[in-house]
Amino acid sequence: MNKRRVLVVDDEANMRRVLEIMLSRRGYRTLSAEDGRQALAMAQAHPVDLVISDLRMPGMNGIELLRELRAAGNDLPLIIITAQGSIESAVEAMRLGACDYLLRPFDNEALDLAIGRVFAVHEMQQQNQFLRGEVDRGWDGLVGTGAAMQRVRQQIAQVAPTRASVLLTGETGTGKEVVARAIHRASPRGEGLFVPINCAAIPADILESELFGHEKGAFTGALKDRVGKFELAQGGTVFLDEITEMPIALQAKLLRVLQEGVIERLGGNTPIELDLRVIAATNRVPRQAVREGLMREDLYYRLNVFSIELPPLRDRLEDLAALVRHFLDGLHRGARPHPGITTQALEYLQQYRWPGNIRELGNMVERANILSGGGPLDLAHFPLDEAGTDALPNAPDSATLPASLDLEAAVQDLEMRMIGEALAQSGGNKTRAAQLLRISERSIWYKLKKYRLGANAE
Structure with missing residues (x-):
């Protein structure tokens, strides 16, 4: 059944009834009012x-x-519905904001055309509003021709033409959204919308409404209907970034959406059929996230139809020069050609471990570009000692290894010691400790309970 509801307003009961029948046969739900004042209250x-x-x-x-x-x-x-002699008034109504008018008497085809035009324009306005925000954000394309990126490009070419869900993995800042956009653009849905949503950046109590939308009155503050990201992405692609940060209860609802291909807005009970692709991403190891209770196992298998692991920047240093040029091109767009980077500075950058990966590189290049004052980027413009260890770590000496080679026990021991140190540095503030550890607050609470640390040992 069509999700849309049409309010019919006419003082003639017979005309209201005719319109209700015509609309109902086309799958629309209807309400009716006998004058403008009653219609205003219904709306x-x-x-x-x-x-x-x-x-x-x-x-x-x-x-x-x-x-x-x-x-x-x-x-x-x-x-607006009007008689032949009132066309001037109908045109005046359109100047005030009416979308179209129908001349009495009208047939089924005229009604279908008018409604089709109105909804097409309304949907285009919604999409344009979304796209304006996307254009303002901007995005970078795939850069690099090294072996690691060649593998990623090959995987994109393999999966893009299909309907398969894709799970992207890799460290923070490795460009998962860029790859998701590349899959979308190379797919048959490339002309549709690409709708990204960061599951970690939106509070849990708002995320469900963001994804599925809501009906007016569904909760306090829901003053009008809202179209969710899934509905907005019809014919296109939804990108769920940081999927393991989505609350488990909401993951169950997402699984149902993926399996059945329908959603219901919050506060509604009418299914809306979906025609879209879902790409998800996480900076965690998915199977470990499943073991830690951060991701439903059935959702993992449903999303992991095809997976692409993005390499960290330290494993694709052959692309470093191209990435630096790419970021400089973006910073100097429309201006004179940029002066480039010195050989000494580039060699220095290749010794850095890049914990923040490509995102960190982009920020450093932007900062260095400011410090250079228009000249070439040089060593002095990259104070890597402020960002962390500036050299790649050496392989550990065998004397530093634990006596036992039980990897899981060693990892757990390291986790407990690092959590303890983070809590000590933060004065027991768990939110700050989670930030120091670069994990979510939900994760640190889970680990405190898991290892029975401090007040969580009950």
Whole structure:
């Protein structure tokens, strides 16, 4: 059944009934009102997607209804019904914000065309609003021709033409969203929207509404219907970044969406069929996240139809020069050619361990570009000693290894010691300790309970 609800407004009962029948046969849900004032109350009390209103009615007519809706901040699309002699008034209504008008008498085809035009424009406005934000954010393309990136490009070429879900893994800053966009652009859905959402950046109590949308009145503050990211991405791709930070309860709902291909808005009970692709990403090791209770095992298998692991920058240093040029090109776009980077500075950068990967490199290049004052980037413009150890770590001497080669026990011991040190440095503040460890607050609470540390040992 069509999700959309149409409010029919006419003072003639027979006309209301005819319109309700015509709309119902096309799958629309309907409400009806006999004048503008009653329609205004209904539009405020119920979720409505379109108003079809007679122009001339006693009490509040169609134009007055339109004015009142706009004055209340309601941007509902409205189609005016008018007789042949009132076309000037209908045109005036369109100047005030009506989307279209129908001349009495009209047939099924005229009604279908008018509704189709209105919803097409409304959806385009929603997509354009989203795309303006995406254009403002900008994004970088795939850069590098080393062996590691060649493997990634080959995997993108393999999976892009298919309908398969994709799971991207790799450390923070390795470019997972860039790869997700590349998959989308190379796919048959490339003309559709690419809709990213960072599951770690949105509070848990808001994330469900962001993904699935909500009906007016679904919760306190839901003053009007909201289209969720999944619905917005129809025909395109949804990118769920940091999927392991999504609450477990919401992961169960996501699994149902992936299996059944339908969603329901919060506060609604009508299924909405989906036609989109889902790409997910995490900077954790997925199987470890499953063991730690941060990811549902069934969701992992559902998403992991095809996986791509992105290499850290320290494993693709052959691309470093190309990446530096790429970032400099972006910083000097539209201006004179940039002066480049000295050989000594590039060799120095190749000795750094890059814990923040490509994202860290981009930030460093931007900072160095400012310090260079328009000249070539040199050693003095990259104070790596401020960012951390500037050399790649040497392989540990055998004397530094633990007596036992039980890897799992050694990892657990290291985790406990690092958590203890982070808590000591933060004065027991778990939020700050999680930031020092570069993990989520939910993860540190889980580990405190797991290792029965401090007050969590009950």
